[in-house]
Amino acid sequence: MNKDMSRLFVWGGPVFIVILVIAFLIMGFLPPLSPSMDAERVAEHYATHRTQIRIGSTLIMQFSVMMFLWVAAISSQIRRIESTHSRILTYSQLLLGLAANFLFIIMTLVWTVAAFREDRSAEIVMLLNDLGWLVIVMPVLALTLQALVIGMAILMDEREKTLFPRWAAYLNFWIGILFIPGAFTTFFKSGPFAWDGFLVFWVPIAAFVGWVFMMSWLVSKAAAIPDQETAAK
Amino acid sequence: MQIAEPKTQSKPVGRLPGEEGIWFFVVGDLFVFSLFFGTYLFYRGAAPTEYDSWQTELDLFWGGTNTIILLTSSWLVARAVAATRQQNMVSTRTNLIGAITLGVAFCCIKIFEYGDKFADGRGVGTSDFFMFFLMLTGIHLIHVLIGILVLVLVLMRTKPNTDRTSYTLLIENSATYWHLVDVLWIILFSLLYLLRS
Numbered sequence A: 001m002n003k004d005m006s007r008l009f010v011w012g013g014p015v016f017i018v019i020l021v022i023a024f025l026i027m028g029f030l031p032p033l034s035p036s037m038d039a040e041r042v043a044e045h046y047a048t049h050r051t052q053i054r055i056g057s058t059l060i061m062q063f064s065v066m067m068f069l070w071v072a073a074i075s076s077q078i079r080r081i082e083s084t085h086s087r088i089l090t091y092s093q094l095l096l097g098l099a100a101n102f103l104f105i106i107m108t109l110v111w112t113v114a115a116f117r118e119d120r121s122a123e124i125v126m127l128l129n130d131l132g133w134l135v136i137v138m139p140v141l142a143l144t145l146q147a148l149v150i151g152m153a154i155l156m157d158e159r160e161k162t163l164f165p166r167w168a169a170y171l172n173f174w175i176g177i178l179f180i181p182g183a184f185t186t187f188f189k190s191g192p193f194a195w196d197g198f199l200v201f202w203v204p205i206a207a208f209v210g211w212v213f214m215m216s217w218l219v220s221k222a223a224a225i226p227d228q229e230t231a232a233k
Numbered sequence B: 001m002q003i004a005e006p007k008t009q010s011k012p013v014g015r016l017p018g019e020e021g022i023w024f025f026v027v028g029d030l031f032v033f034s035l036f037f038g039t040y041l042f043y044r045g046a047a048p049t050e051y052d053s054w055q056t057e058l059d060l061f062w063g064g065t066n067t068i069i070l071l072t073s074s075w076l077v078a079r080a081v082a083a084t085r086q087q088n089m090v091s092t093r094t095n096l097i098g099a100i101t102l103g104v105a106f107c108c109i110k111i112f113e114y115g116d117k118f119a120d121g122r123g124v125g126t127s128d129f130f131m132f133f134l135m136l137t138g139i140h141l142i143h144v145l146i147g148i149l150v151l152v153l154v155l156m157r158t159k160p161n162t163d164r165t166s167y168t169l170l171i172e173n174s175a176t177y178w179h180l181v182d183v184l185w186i187i188l189f190s191l192l193y194l195l196r197s
Helices: A003-009 A012-027 A039-048 A050-063 A065-082 A088-116 A122-137 A141-156 A167-178 A180-187 A198-224 B020-046 B048-055 B060-085 B089-119 B128-157 B164-194
Strands: none
Touching: A003 A065, A003 A198, A012 A050, A012 A065, A012 A198, A039 A050, A039 A122, A050 A065, A050 A088, A065 A088, A065 A141, A065 A198, A088 A122, A088 A141, A122 A180, A122 A198, A141 A167, A141 A180, A141 A198, A167 A180, A167 A198, A167 B020, A180 A198, A180 B128, A198 B020, B020 B048, B020 B128, B020 B164, B048 B128, B060 B089, B060 B164, B089 B128, B128 B164
16 A cells, blocks of 8 residues: 555545635635525525636536545555455445545536526526535435444554554544434424534534544554554454 | 454553543533534523423423433443443343343334324424424434444343453443433433423
């Protein structure tokens, strides 16, 4: 395993986060549009931010692929922990990370389509807007399970000097839980459980950002630990 | 799945049960639930009489019974851990089985309660109060289910010839988590069932 590449690739995550935040600000989506807005107001936002939304969507769509590098870097460390036993946690993390981060592409595709033509009816713009917000905020169990798998792998490490500190496992369990409220957001148009709500947007976003940076730092350190002959039993 | 134990020096006499990581998780989860509680109280403060009237639809009997069930269950888990320290694996098993059974009973009562509410046409959209009631107790219920899974895992590992140190760590971590689940319910019960303006 090429240590240098892991240490490099994992920082793709934080790079994407920075671009994500900037893009959302450009698009006027921070704070988010409310699900209780009517179609006319939504269409108005897209009309006044048409260029910004297309710029933001393009940025996020293309740079979201850096998250796949982040996911791969984590899996490459998990593989070292699992070593000859199995590859199940490695593969699980990889696939869950792919599933979760692919949604950024769908989200931005849908929003850019909404902004693509000026003569779209307000109903259609609202439909596409709904689609974009719900697709990124709802399928959260992929993230929860991904964090859970990472935590499990960390606890399994039987090295003298573990690749990751054990508290990192519990950090992952905790972060995984923070994503859960989003799973139910389809039932709400306002309040803390709506897609713009405290428990479904702000807390998970903060958790996600913190998680990406934290794991990048941890993976950098893990990748620097050399392989041992008698690593895991 | 092997749980590797943390490589620490010999622990001092008055040590914290489990490993530091589980306490980090416990504190973190308490923090998360404080966010939930705070949000609930904030919204409640804005419409106290409305919340009071919706609250009368909750059945204090079942809520109270569930509280007693979880408290007893926590007590049994604590007994199980104590039995482990005395190398009494039979007692550990018995107490764990009791705790798990009570945990399952809690879940059954909750499901029955939810069913009752849904039959009356109450859902998350009925009122803010019911939104909080269903979402908060629902997320707690998920924690209970995870806790039961964890306790079953511990039970499966409870054998006379189990490796002592890693087993002790496992049961202590699990007990800590289960106590957290209990504490959260007590607060939930107080806020949702008991607290009135």
